[in-house]
Amino acid sequence: MKKNNDIEQILLNDSAFEQAVKTKIEHDFKKELEKKSNEIVYITNIKDVPKGKLFTKYSTFEVINKNSKTKSYINGVQAEGYLGSNVTDRIKLLAGESDSFVSGNSYVKFIKVKV
Numbered sequence: 001m002k003k004n005n006d007i008e009q010i011l012l013n014d015s016a017f018e019q020a021v022k023t024k025i026e027h028d029f030k031k032e033l034e035k036k037s038n039e040i041v042y043i044t045n046i047k048d049v050p051k052g053k054l055f056t057k058y059s060t061f062e063v064i065n066k067n068s069k070t071k072s073y074i075n076g077v078q079a080e081g082y083l084g085s086n087v088t089d090r091i092k093l094l095a096g097e098s099d100s101f102v103s104g105n106s107y108v109k110f111i112k113v114k115v
Contacts, residue, residue: 040114041114041115042112042113042114042115043112043113043115044111044112045096046093046096046098046099046110047096048096049096049110049113050115051094053076053113053115054076054093054094054110054113055076055077055079055080056075056076056077056113057075057076057077058075058076058113058114058115059075059076059079059110059111059112059113059114060073060074060075060076060110060111060112060113061073061074061075061076061078061079061108061109061110061111062108062109062111063082063106063107063108064106064107064109065105065106066105066106066107067105073111074108076113079108079110082101082103082106082108083101083103084103086101086103089101093110
């Protein structure tokens with residue numbers, strides 16, 4: 001019976017009830033914020049990409065073959081392979097000055113990176 005009396009006292013006391021509701025709302029709000037913080041974020045502007053993320057498996061590049069007119073997608077590690085020893089294009093990509101380069105018969109363009 002003591003438990004019922006405690007509940008009855010809480011219900012009779014408006015400030016305690018308001019505090020319980022406020023606590024519940026705050027808890028639900030914090031859970032919602034945690035869900036939002038766990039969502040995947042993509043950066044599509046190369047100027048905003050952290051330099052350490054550009055040539056990783058988390059970035060996506062589009063490759064268009066000039067001869068066969070086909071399009072495919074590769075990750076940043078593979079795009080770095082297309083660059084080879086082309087230092088000028090590498091510097092432009094890392095600085096955000098350019099988002100594409102030509103390698104042989106392929107046109108390679110930055111699409112996005114997952115952060």
